[in-house]
Amino acid sequence: MNLEKLQKHLLNNPDDLDAWDELYSISKNQWSKKFINSLPVEAFALEKSREFPHHDLDGKLDIPHLKNSIENLKKCDLSETDKEQVFNHLNEHLQELSNV
Numbered sequence: 299m300n301l302e303k304l305q306k307h308l309l310n311n312p313d314d315l316d317a318w319d320e321l322y323s324i325s326k327n328q329w330s331k332k333f334i335n336s337l338p339v340e341a342f343a344l345e346k347s348r349e350f351p352h353h354d355l356d357g358k359l360d361i362p363h364l365k366n367s368i369e370n371l372k373k374c375d376l377s378e379t380d381k382e383q384v385f386n387h388l389n390e391h392l393q394e395l396s397n398v
């Protein structure tokens with residue numbers, strides 16, 4: 299659910315605690331597990347294991363999560379091939395951003 303939908307949903311269903319949870323995590327710019335599960339596979343830098351999410355539901359790049367993904371990649375225990383794949387994907391976004 300995107301923020302706008304979520305706000306409408308909460309106006310009609312104020313007792314939906316899950317939705318409040320989701321709103322809370324969106325407002326803190328932390329994605330809930332449920333939200334991450336709802337993302338399309340293209341939102342992840344490592345599609346096969348659905349790791350490093352950094353696009354929102356509309357496919358828009360999410361800068362804080364791009365930053366998180368890059369930070370997590372350094373700590374992550376991945377095979378060289380996977381690491382390279384994730385690195386190249388994230389790096390492409392960085393280059394797009396610096397070209398703006």
Ligand SMILES: [Zn+2]
Pocket residue numbers: 341342343352353387391
């Ligand atoms: Zn991407």
